Amino acid sequence: MSLTNETIKTRLIEKFGDQVSHFEEPYGLLTFEAPKEMNLKVMQFLYDDPELRFLFLTDLTAVNYPDKQGRELAVVYHLHNLADNIRIRFKVFTDINTPEIFTATQLYASANWMERETFDFFGVKFVGHPNLKRILNVDEMTYHPLLKQYPLEDQTRIDKDDAMFGR
């Protein structure tokens, strides 16, 4: 348990200067942000560095913030150092018109399906992904359903006559 949030932060700032930013610790989990061109460099550093060794990709997903101009999509990585048992959260923001981000599949094989899922639901294009196609939704779908611009069906609608489901 030698590694602490403080050490990780210092090491990252030493290496990347002010390109890594927005350091926070919500509920004790170190969270930071990097420009989207840098995502692979930062992850490679976190993976290779003999002190940090974030060898385990716990989770990869995206969040849509339609109100943030130019930062509509956040791709969120949760990394875990199993030896020192410390987790970090790493975010990359991108605008929705050019949602292109480098893939992490070369580092983590587990990123393959998680990136496909993120592409499926948010339309984030992972550059260099070996097989970037829809995974949970049907191939014919033309939109990315978890974006906030697609609301769920209005529960009070009455125009639907569905004998089977009683509405």
Next chain:
Amino acid sequence: MSETISRQHIKLPEGSIEKTTTTLNLGPTHPATHGVFQNILELDGERIVNAEQTVGYIHRAFEKLAERRPLYQITTLTDRLNYCSSPINNMGWHLTCEKLLGVKTPKRVDYLRVIIMELSRISDHLICNSILGVDSGAFTGFLYVMQYRELIYEIYEEVCGSRLTTNMGRIGGFERNFTNTAFEKLEKFLKEYPDVLREFENLFTRNRIFMERTIGTGPISAERALNYGFTGPNLRAAGVDYDVRVHTPYSSYQDFDFEIPVGKTGDTYDRYLVRNQEMWQSLSIIEQAYKKVQEFKGAEAEVYHADAPEYYLPPKQDVYTKMEALIWHFKIVMGETEIPPGEVYHSVEGANGELGFYLISDGGRTPYRLHFRRPCFIYYQAFSEMTKGSMISDAILVMSSMNLIAGEMDA
């Protein structure tokens, strides 16, 4: 391709066959897949050259639905992830909410939760291992242990009223105290189950046919398993002692004394052994927890939820008769309670791996975004690497030993 041709034993006359490999759809509704999975196998004779998985047949858009539901209505969604051990999912979700809301649970609640979570781990492993037996041709074990899963379900029923999709508990604890019948059934389980498990092990562990079918089938190295994001028994079978219960204890798991069983080769047999060992460990945890629960005396022995009226749904009879309870009930149901904005990731050791909840709240009545880290969605992608070069019948065993649950994978 030249390699595939050279492995063919039968010399076919020139030009009699155009393709050297056959494509076979295993699933989506094949009885041996125990769920809705499709595997498109490329076969050379009976040997798998390549496998491509298709998932998503029962995708129900939980993450989108969760964006419109208040916290309590999401519990029912978590039931349907890994439906073989729904209480773990329910409690994982409640623990996530408690982390976000800052609710502290009393020790007795933690211990009761541990009892239920370990019971569901046993029932999940029981299904997985006995189905592995069925797939390798041994039906007896499966039928024999089923009645003990039934007993576990009866305990659930006594605690929350339902059996499979339990919707158990509340933020801060349980909806009611455990009845005496629940404890009696638990005692019965603790008394009878060790013999059953021993008998089950007698049927399989040193069974010649079972061993020959499973040893060396679908192995994965520790390094590859980590790279593929394996968690839970599958990762431990490969030799990595990672267990969320020990690494980041939740619900007072630090108070218990237990071991993390690990395997060596990560093959089907090791996965089977790790699961069996984990059932013994779970049994010992339940015994310890039950002992701790019995030690509470007086008013403490009646505690079954945290004192958090703003998040804990009050009992129904109070709602009808007491003003304060009615107000809290109204506020919780209508989404008028204060939910702090924030981002939280919380994970529990689900029966098949690390089940994580990534919850972003913007202070509204529903989550802004909720993401489930479903363990089997992540490790299923290793399936083609694990089965490459093996026989079809081995692929079936690998699949059932990985404990894939369609409901969890497709969310």
